[in-house]
Amino acid sequence: xxxxxxxMVFALLGCSGANTHKQDEALGVSVVNNQxxxxxxxxxxxGMIECKPGQQVIFTTPAGESYALNGVANKNYxxxxxxxxDNQNIPGTKVSLSPFIxxxxxxxx
Numbered sequence: 001x002x003x004x005x006x007x008m009v010f011a012l013l014g015c016s017g018a019n020t021h022k023q024d025e026a027l028g029v030s031v032v033n034n035q036x037x038x039x040x041x042x043x044x045x046x047g048m049i050e051c052k053p054g055q056q057v058i059f060t061t062p063a064g065e066s067y068a069l070n071g072v073a074n075k076n077y078x079x080x081x082x083x084x085x086d087n088q089n090i091p092g093t094k095v096s097l098s099p100f101i102x103x104x105x106x107x108x109x
Contacts, residue, residue: 041095043083049104057104069101
């Protein structure tokens with residue numbers, strides 16, 4: 001009986017570990033402003049970059065607001081403008097989103 005209980009505990013732990021891994025993959029990639037320095041493009045300190053079906057790359061803020069990073073995602077998500085900051089080095093432009101789009105596209109399967 002004790003061996004059966006022990007076997008069930010390990011089986012349940014194994015299942016929960018597999019589940020957690022899938023959830024982590026589904027979350028995307030966490031990014032933080034100090035990783036990018038002056039190339040940080042957002043008004044929030046950190047966020048999550050994800051690839052959704054159809055190669056839609058999105059950025060999710062700490063408040064849970066998701067925004068399109070690429071043109072494909074503009075169909076289903078709001079534009080990034082509310083959190084996209086100006087480029088202090090080139091007046092009249094925004095900080096490039098390219099590094100963040102690349103991170104997201106690497107997540108696409």
